[in-house]
Amino acid sequence: MNEKVIQQVKQRYGIVGNYEGLNRSIDIAIQVAPTELSVLIYGESGVGKEVLPRVIHDNSARKHNKYFAINCGSLPEGTIDSELFGHKKGSFTGALDDREGYFSVANNGTLFLDEVGELPLATQARLLRVLETGEYIRVGESEVRKTNVRIVAATNVNMQKAIREGKFREDLYYRLNTIPINMPPLRERGRDIELLFRKFAYDISEKYRIEPVRLTEDARVLLLQYKWPGNIRQLRNLVEQISIISKEREITPEILMSYGVTDDSLGETGLVLHGQNREVHGQNVHSYEKERDMLFQLLSSIGKEVKDLKELVHNNMEHRQSPSQENYRILDEDMTEMNAPMQYGHQTVIRQPQPYIVNEQRYPSQNEPYSSHNIQEVDIEPIEDAPMSNRELMRKNIIESLRRNNGNRKKTATELDISERTLYRKIKEYGLEI
Ligand SMILES: Nc1ncnc2c1ncn2[C@@H]1O[C@H](COP(=O)(O)OP(=O)(O)O)[C@@H](O)[C@H]1O
Numbered sequence: 001m002n003e004k005v006i007q008q009v010k011q012r013y014g015i016v017g018n019y020e021g022l023n024r025s026i027d028i029a030i031q032v033a034p035t036e037l038s039v040l041i042y043g044e045s046g047v048g049k050e051v052l053p054r055v056i057h058d059n060s061a062r063k064h065n066k067y068f069a070i071n072c073g074s075l076p077e078g079t080i081d082s083e084l085f086g087h088k089k090g091s092f093t094g095a096l097d098d099r100e101g102y103f104s105v106a107n108n109g110t111l112f113l114d115e116v117g118e119l120p121l122a123t124q125a126r127l128l129r130v131l132e133t134g135e136y137i138r139v140g141e142s143e144v145r146k147t148n149v150r151i152v153a154a155t156n157v158n159m160q161k162a163i164r165e166g167k168f169r170e171d172l173y174y175r176l177n178t179i180p181i182n183m184p185p186l187r188e189r190g191r192d193i194e195l196l197f198r199k200f201a202y203d204i205s206e207k208y209r210i211e212p213v214r215l216t217e218d219a220r221v222l223l224l225q226y227k228w229p230g231n232i233r234q235l236r237n238l239v240e241q242i243s244i245i246s247k248e249r250e251i252t253p254e255i256l257m258s259y260g261v262t263d264d265s266l267g268e269t270g271l272v273l274h275g276q277n278r279e280v281h282g283q284n285v286h287s288y289e290k291e292r293d294m295l296f297q298l299l300s301s302i303g304k305e306v307k308d309l310k311e312l313v314h315n316n317m318e319h320r321q322s323p324s325q326e327n328y329r330i331l332d333e334d335m336t337e338m339n340a341p342m343q344y345g346h347q348t349v350i351r352q353p354q355p356y357i358v359n360e361q362r363y364p365s366q367n368e369p370y371s372s373h374n375i376q377e378v379d380i381e382p383i384e385d386a387p388m389s390n391r392e393l394m395r396k397n398i399i400e401s402l403r404r405n406n407g408n409r410k411k412t413a414t415e416l417d418i419s420e421r422t423l424y425r426k427i428k429e430y431g432l433e434i
């Protein structure tokens, strides 16, 4: 293990922690980067899986080509094939134009397939083919196309179990799993918990110009034995909440408990049971923990939707006020992120002309200051000079929403918060029927 290189990577990507299992994972990522091997990253939700594919890409011969991160769990089942492989105009309702998929736009680059265990079986078959032969076919076409994409995948589900239950193809699993990397859960990482607490407390104090919160000795002990079902994501949100809401700067166990941290050393505590039946990769984790994880995800998606809506409204208003301004939309980088209202400095600007979310993240080069690591790439393209009228905006929103929902009008109406009847009328009015 090359300690120096590992430390450099940690600094460059803002990875905090000294736990041996973490160092080992980073080490494997560095070693495997220059090869063409497929990598499968395992780890519970919130452990920090998403940084490794980027490390791999940046340290590979593909580093000057495209990198895309796709969350397979957040793509609607009906459009997933078209997102990945592209489609031909008219191949389904809402397919108003030809579309290139990720396997085309990421040619010679790297695709990170997050939550790969969520892929539908039909998509798995297509994925296997492209991995084995480099060939794929766009939805609605018969022409075979070629691509050269390196796949790094991640999962928080037990793949063996998914295979046993017929939810995941075994052949695809072996193809993806050439090099497995395990990201350890936070509860195993001991003193890293404290280091991360301090990092997040410092970050937020800088951002809001407030005094950072600090832990009493007892509070430190409590954090070390807590089970952290939502891992680092949960810790970050906890520190953000306490930093903003709590009047105290010296954080005691009582304060932590009032924010939901339980004393897991006592065994059953109402929410989390003491590590029993736990195995790696999340199998047999107690159902309370799963429930809690699900709640985190639910809160996360609600938080994100509110944030997206706010930003959409904000951008539209800005657009109307200053016609010369570029028109862009900001979405959260992580679809599963539990960002809540206090999410900060973690945004990706999406290229507006892309009908779907294209998630191109950027990490700093070695020369850039470390503090900017969590500000994502701002890749803005003006879409047109004149501002869009309300009518044009509505038309555009309908087209995009129809695409996202694979032409399903009911879902589109719900997403746009208009009645189905209004949607039908608008589709007719804007000539969107095909
Ligand atoms: N070692 C680390 N140091 C600092 N922040 C981290 C670290 N690992 C993860 N994070 C942060 O924790 C959050 C969850 O990480 P993420 O990669 O999205 O988790 P996963 O994909 O495993 O669910 C992100 O905001 C990430 O920036």
Ligand SMILES: [Mg+2]
Residues within 6 Å of the ligand: 046, 049, 050, 114, 336
């Ligand atoms: Mg993730």
